[in-house]
Amino acid sequence: MWMWSNGTHTTTSTTIPTGAVAWNSNIDASTTSFMYVPTKLGVYNYQCNFHASLGMTGKFTVVNPSNVASVNAPQVVNIFPNPTAGPLHLQFAQSDMPVSVMLTNIIGKVIVNNVYNGMKETELNLNNIPNGIYVISVQQNNVAVKQELIISH
Numbered sequence: 001m002w003m004w005s006n007g008t009h010t011t012t013s014t015t016i017p018t019g020a021v022a023w024n025s026n027i028d029a030s031t032t033s034f035m036y037v038p039t040k041l042g043v044y045n046y047q048c049n050f051h052a053s054l055g056m057t058g059k060f061t062v063v064n065p066s067n068v069a070s071v072n073a074p075q076v077v078n079i080f081p082n083p084t085a086g087p088l089h090l091q092f093a094q095s096d097m098p099v100s101v102m103l104t105n106i107i108g109k110v111i112v113n114n115v116y117n118g119m120k121e122t123e124l125n126l127n128n129i130p131n132g133i134y135v136i137s138v139q140q141n142n143v144a145v146k147q148e149l150i151i152s153h
Helices: none
Strands: 009-015 024-027 042-047 057-062 077-080 087-092 099-105 110-116 121-125 132-140 143-151
Touching: 077 132, 077 143, 087 132, 110 121
Parallel strands: none
Antiparallel strands: 009 024, 009 042, 042 057, 077 087, 087 121, 099 110, 099 132, 132 143
């Protein structure tokens, strides 16, 4: 995710893995962020078209996860889609227990804080929440799950 701080810029892909989708987005006072979700493994190079000659270039590499240990914690919730452009679906493992759902931004500010009773599933309307990376925390029956959530309208 690219976030605007000042000036007029672009984020524009220059070389990307075969099969990946190229991008070119303005970043300025009217378009303050741009989210790109890579779909292919490999190196993604990008630049600001206005300032590439000044060294405003970058790259990131998408790799397969490795050495990630399996966690045998009980399933509390199924959260989808992620990334989301609007409604977020939550399916709870148990409908007979209260469930606490909290959404915070990356600096820890609470955006949503709800408790659901006797529900198997619900939907959160995130249409008015700005694009960005958030953390959704779900707690039920002394089991807590935290997951990164990307909102991209």
